[in-house]
Amino acid sequence: MARTLIVAEIQNGALREATLELVALARKLGGELVSLVIGSEVSGQAETLAKQGGGKVLLADSPKLANYNSDGWADAIQRAVSAEAPDLVLISNTPSGWDVAPKVAAALDAGIITDVFDIENEGDELAFTRRLFNGKFNGRFRITGSPRIATIQPGATAAYEGSDGGSVEPLEIDSAPPRSEFLEIRMAEAGGHDLSKAEIIVSGGRGLAKPENFDAVLKPLVDALGAQMGASRPVVDAGWLPHEYQVGSSGQLVQPKLYVAVGISGAIQHLVGMKSSNYILAINKDPDAPIFEIADLGVVQDLFEFVPKLAAKVKSAKGG
Ligand SMILES: Cc1cc2nc3c(=O)[nH]c(=O)nc-3n(C[C@H](O)[C@H](O)[C@H](O)COP(=O)(O)OP(=O)(O)OC[C@H]3O[C@@H](n4cnc5c(N)ncnc54)[C@H](O)[C@@H]3O)c2cc1C
Missing domain, CATH: 3.40.50.620 (HUPs)
Structure with missing residues (x-):
């Protein structure tokens, strides 16, 4: 080159x-x-x-x-x-x-x-x-x-x-005035769901299949771990969760102690937002999902079977 x-x-x-x-x-x-x-x-x-x-x-x-x-x-x-x-x-x-x-x-x-x-x-x-x-x-x-x-x-x-x-x-530049004029930058409001300082994040992806499963399947694990909920972009694009839940290059950049990726494939745009997490647990039924390349611990299983069991274990370990 x-x-x-x-x-x-x-x-x-x-x-x-x-x-x-x-x-x-x-x-x-x-x-x-x-x-x-x-x-x-x-x-x-x-x-x-x-x-x-x-x-x-x-x-x-x-x-x-x-x-x-x-x-x-x-x-x-x-x-x-x-x-x-x-x-x-x-x-x-x-x-x-x-x-x-x-x-x-x-x-x-x-x-x-x-x-x-x-x-x-x-x-x-x-x-x-x-x-x-x-x-x-x-x-x-x-x-x-x-x-x-x-x-x-x-x-x-x-x-x-x-x-x-x-x-x-x-470098000399064109002296003609630009055809567009800058007015202002409006920052999106964090809406009280600021993931950037969360210590534990449990994020759900398209693998959760429908919006109701975020409450029915993911939330018990979020609550058991005392975590905050995050999401991949398709979940947000589909309107299942607000944008402030989105982790990734066009969402929030997070660095929790523990990041649990549930039903998330691990597209580069998602990884950019969470790869600096201290410990990454990935749950995905596809053994070739790219998320496993950066996970510290990978569980190849159907999330609908594994996540409720994990939530129950965490809850009982905490004496709940
Ligand atoms: C410019 C640009 C910016 C983007 N910004 C972002 C961003 O900020 N954040 C982001 O997340 N994405 C972003 N994306 C989108 C990104 O490329 C991916 O499309 C997205 O991350 C995929 O989301 P997902 O992993 O939830 O869905 P999918 O890629 O569809 O993955 C779903 C996963 O769930 C698994 N699964 C399905 N059913 C089950 C089950 N029953 N049990 C266990 N596992 C199961 C599948 O094996 C699969 O790996 C961006 C894309 C572009 C082009």
């Missing part, structure tokens, strides 16, 4: 962990690395990235880039591509990444693959891996032409932890 451009993201004034994951992935592939930092008054973050392995860091710094807008970001990325001629452009698979990556690909007439969790050198080619059919298969893809653009699933790679002396150079 000759040259990779990574697009950094800043959140709450600091580089996102996902950006250092892009650095790690680009470095694994080898070749030259150029990074792009976009924002307003973000030279400090650009310096940090240069020191944390980002290589040559291009800085697109302007008051009009203070908040994400697709015109400004797409312009900066296209200018970086034309200045640096990368073979590969890596963008995090985050809400702004989803928005800007296809726009840049269309403008450059470049091939794009989204939601990738690994890239490998394959001779002179690159093999991009992403999950298919709800994580039941992994698909490997190639992109023809250059640059190739990929959005990378946050959490798929460990963040780069080395330190290297890079450099920061300004």
Whole structure:
């Protein structure tokens, strides 16, 4: 691999962990690395990235880039591509990444693959891996032409932890005002169900089959353990539980002492949200479910048989 451009993201004034994951992935592939930092008054973050392995860091710094807008970001990325001629452009698979990556690909007439969790050198080619059919298969893809653009699933790679002396150079950007105007960010209310500080979480997935089973089957175990209830995204999308119960890349990031995953397959977007839990117990009837790859203890059984027995055991062990 000759040259990779990574697009950094800043959140709450600091580089996102996902950006250092892009650095790690680009470095694994080898070749030259150029990074792009976009924002307003973000030279400090650009310096940090240069020191944390980002290589040559291009800085697109302007008051009009203070908040994400697709015109400004797409312009900066296209200018970086034309200045640096990368073979590969890596963008995090985050809400702004989803928005800007296809726009840049269309403008450059470049091939794009989204939601990738690994890239490998394959001779002179690159093999991009992403999950298919709800994580039941992994698909490997190639992109023809250059640059190739990929959005990378946050959490798929460990963040780069080395330190290297890079450099920061300004990147000139389009002076025209953006066609969209930033108004405000509205934070969703936690609604009193804040999983981020829970010590024990019992989460249910599509394996619970219907909403009534969250009360009938999962809740007795939640109560016996003194836990909080969580859920996978399909459960929330189906309206069985509110969004504040959702664990994962588009839900809450949790780190309890004990995480019990019940009828959850272990899609990467779910794992991102709970893989830092201290101890993971997974209950799933499919021995090949990806959740078992990160579980400390895996129980291959029908949840409708196992969970009531476990709840009863915990209750009696606690003298209930
Ligand atoms: C951009 C994006 C963001 C996303 N964000 C999130 C996110 O934040 N959180 C999230 O969770 N997902 C997220 N997803 C969705 C994710 O890709 C998966 O589709 C989802 O996590 C699958 O949920 P699940 O494991 O409950 O369902 P499934 O994948 O359908 O798995 C159900 C599991 O239950 C098991 N099962 C079925 N019946 C039983 C039984 N009787 N006993 C025991 N086991 C049983 C099955 O073997 C299966 O493994 C996102 C997807 C995208 C594209």
